[in-house]
Amino acid sequence: MTTQRVLELNGVSVHRGGQVILGPIDFSIAEGERWVVLGPNGAGKSTLLQILATRIFPTSGRVLVLEKEMGKIDLFELRNRIGICGSLISEDIPYDEKVRDVVLTAAYAILGRWNEAYDLWDESRAVALLTTFGVRDLAERIYGTLSDGEKKRVQISRALMADPELLLLDEPTAGLDLGGREDLLKRFSIFASDATAPASILVTHHIEEIPAGTTHALILKGGTIAVSGPIDQVITSEHMSAVFELPMEVRHEGFRFFARAL
DSSP: OOOOEEEEEEEEEEEETTEEEEEEEEEEEETTOEEEEEOOTTSSHHHHHHHHTTSSOOSEEEEEETTEETTSSOHHHHHTTEEEESHHHHTTSOTTSBHHHHHHGGGGTOSSOOSOOOOHHHHHHHHHHHHHTTOGGGTTSBGGGSOHHHHHHHHHHHHHHTOOSEEEEESTTTTOOHHHHHHHHHHHHHHHTSTTSOEEEEEOSOGGGOOTTOOEEEEEETTEEEEEEEHHHHSSHHHHHHHHTSOEEEEEETTEEEEEEO
């Protein structure tokens, strides 16, 4: 049985102001894989994520998302199949919306509730996702009154509402205190361990924020891929020291990674 490619990038580059800020890169992920993308500031992580979220087109190259080629498909239809959590969407969520409605409206891939009709299944799924990520008791709260950690949990719940085939997470634990970070990573790891969970790509600056269950890693440097592959072969002292140009030791304890400068 052939495993379906969820993403495939061939010769992809992005140019801005006469400068190449990403690429050329070749990259693909398959069903069931959980990727993390790392790299120094300015490495191209955000640009890559914007392409994968179909928010920008590459200057050159070919991008297939869920076997549909960008430029040859209605992007609105494609976006219904992609769950997004992070800066790509957070600033657009209405601050005066109830938390429950922030999650519910993802069923129609919209932001801000209007006159849509939601059935019992929609209501039940929204509550179940809020429960999974520990914020069920906030369902009637106004989104703008939540803490950063609570907002991140609501955003992940929203990202999963439409049962996406691809989940993109942009620094989901950034800004959280230690307890909030560890609790969210634990909840996400439990969710991702489900065989029916979507393929995912998580962008982060810190290897300590890689959740257990992550299968592959990609490290960017200077807009190109420095190394990629199975996570145990990529997140190593040698690779991290070379990419960040600082001698460091990487430890792997259980299913988590930790680093310190030497």
